[in-house]
Every structure is written in C-alpha cells, then in structure tokens.
Amino acid sequence: MxxxxxxxxxxxxxxxxxxxxxxxxxxxxxxxxxxxxxxxxxxxxxxxxxxxxxxxxxxxxxxxxxxxxxxxxxxxxxxxxxxxxxxxxxxxxxxxxxxxxxxxxxTNHEVFIARKDQVADNSAYFDDIATKRIVAINGFHYAFAHFNADREYLLKNFSIELTNTHQGNIMAVLLRRADVAIVTKSFLDDWRREHPDLSPDLVESKKYDQTYxxxxxxxxxxxxxxxxxxxxxxxxxx
Structure with missing residues (x-):
C-alpha cells in the first residue's frame, strides 16, 4: 500500500x-x-x-x-x-x-498581611479588619465579608481597594498605601522565597481569613x- x-x-x-x-x-x-x-x-x-x-x-x-x-x-x-x-x-x-x-x-489558606512595624507587638492587630485600609482581589469571596463578592457591597461596607494581583497588593502594604492585604498562603510563601530582601518587612496573621x-x-x-x-x-x- x-x-x-x-x-x-x-x-x-x-x-x-x-x-x-x-x-x-x-x-x-x-x-x-x-x-x-x-x-x-x-x-x-x-x-x-x-x-x-x-x-x-x-x-x-x-x-x-x-x-x-x-x-x-x-x-x-x-x-x-x-x-x-x-x-x-x-x-x-x-x-x-x-x-x-x-x-x-x-487544602490551603488565605492570610492577612501587614507591615511589621505597623503590627509591632499588637497581637490583636488583625482582629478587627473592618477598621483597616484593605486591598483585596476583585471578584474573590472573603470570609471577613461573609463571602459576598459584590463590588458595591464591599466598597460600601469596608475601606477597601479591589485590584487584580496579589503581587500588587503586597506592594501596596509595603508602600503604606494599605494597612492590610489578604493573600493566598501558597502565593505568599512563593513570594517570600523570591523576595528575601522584602520578606522581613511583612508579618502575616496567625488566623486565616478562610481555609480553602x-x-x-x-x-x-x-x-x-x-x-x-x-x-x-x-x-x-x-
């Protein structure tokens, strides 16, 4: 053939x-x-x-x-x-x-992060997130917001900026444009390994916003x- x-x-x-x-x-x-x-x-x-x-x-x-x-x-x-x-x-x-x-x-987690010099020895710093300037991802469902991802609801009830990147949110905290960011734990671990010079300036909450x-x-x-x-x-x- x-x-x-x-x-x-x-x-x-x-x-x-x-x-x-x-x-x-x-x-x-x-x-x-x-x-x-x-x-x-x-x-x-x-x-x-x-x-x-x-x-x-x-x-x-x-x-x-x-x-x-x-x-x-x-x-x-x-x-x-x-x-x-x-x-x-x-x-x-x-x-x-x-x-x-x-x-x-x-299974994974979402954690709150802030500048280390903001938190200092205040173990209760992350207890009342609603009083902080928050950066978070647009469209994500967060436990602190009762899993309501509606943009208008979040802007009305929190001092929050909704963005598209974890990287940008971490930098917003480091540059003092926000008090707190909510970040996926696995992403934060990767980011810390890639930025050993900046990592010591951040502290993460011991409590989770949610466990995935x-x-x-x-x-x-x-x-x-x-x-x-x-x-x-x-x-x-x-």
Missing part, C-alpha cells in the same frame, strides 16, 4: 479519535499560584499542571482552558462558556442547583460525572 495513503489513514483516524473525545472547558481566571493570566492568556500555574494530568490519565475527555476573570466568571458560566472550575469551592457564589462539587483534593477546601465545581448537565472527576483527581479513596 502507498505510504501516503497509510499516513493519510493514520491522520484521519487520529483526527476522529480527538474529535470523539468530549471537551470539558475549565475556567481560568487569575488566581496565583494556581492560575496566572497575562495578556489575556492562561500562561502558567499549578492548575495547569493538574489539567495536564487529567488529560494524561484518560482518553474520554479533553480538558481545555477558557480564560475569564473572577468578576466575570459567574456570567460566563451562565452563558455556558465553560463547564468546570478547578481549585474552587461550591460555596463561592455558585448556584447549587446547577453544579456539583468533587471531593476535596487540596479545593474541589472541582462541575456543571450538572455536562457529560462528566462526580465519580469520574473524583477518580481523576485522586481523592475518591480519601
């Missing part, structure tokens, strides 16, 4: 194989260190490594990224732009009648089932 015919047949079979896989779109919004969005693209982060693993573990689904933002995420989900949110939690503004949560596959119990949040009418995603995430036996 002509080798060109063989190659064409292989290509067609591969195309059919890929096309036959069910696409599951996963939301990617800037959420370091899990997702880093730069210039409208999801470029890196721990979640991308996890998604590669999901694709390598099976051949039924192909998991792809859909870039959105924390503030736009709910509307994009309602408009069926994506099917799943990874490193998420069903209590973060989801309509529970339309989604289900996987098992918990990872990370799951996948999946559209109920997608083809992906809870047992399948639990198995793929490796937490179904825990």
């Amino acid at each position: 002509d080798k060109h015919i063989v190659l064409a047949a292989i290509a067609m079979a591969w195309s059919y194989h890929v096309a036959a896989r069910i696409t599951i779109n996963i939301a990617c919004s800037n959420f370091p260190p899990y997702y880093y969005v730069e210039d409208g693209a999801c470029v890196r982060g721990r979640a991308l490594d996890k998604i590669r693993q999901l694709n390598e573990k099976q051949k039924k689904y192909v998991f792809k990224l859909y870039v959105t933002s924390p503030a736009r995420k709910t509307v994009d989900f309602q408009n069926r732009k994506f099917d799943m949110s990874l490193y998420s939690n069903i209590n973060w503004g989801w309509d529970k009648s339309t989604v289900f949560a996987s098992c918990i596959f990872y 119990q990370f799951t996948a949040v999946v559209r109920k009418d997608s083809m992906l089932t809870k047992s399948e995603i639990d198995t793929l995430l490796g937490c179904d036996q825990r």
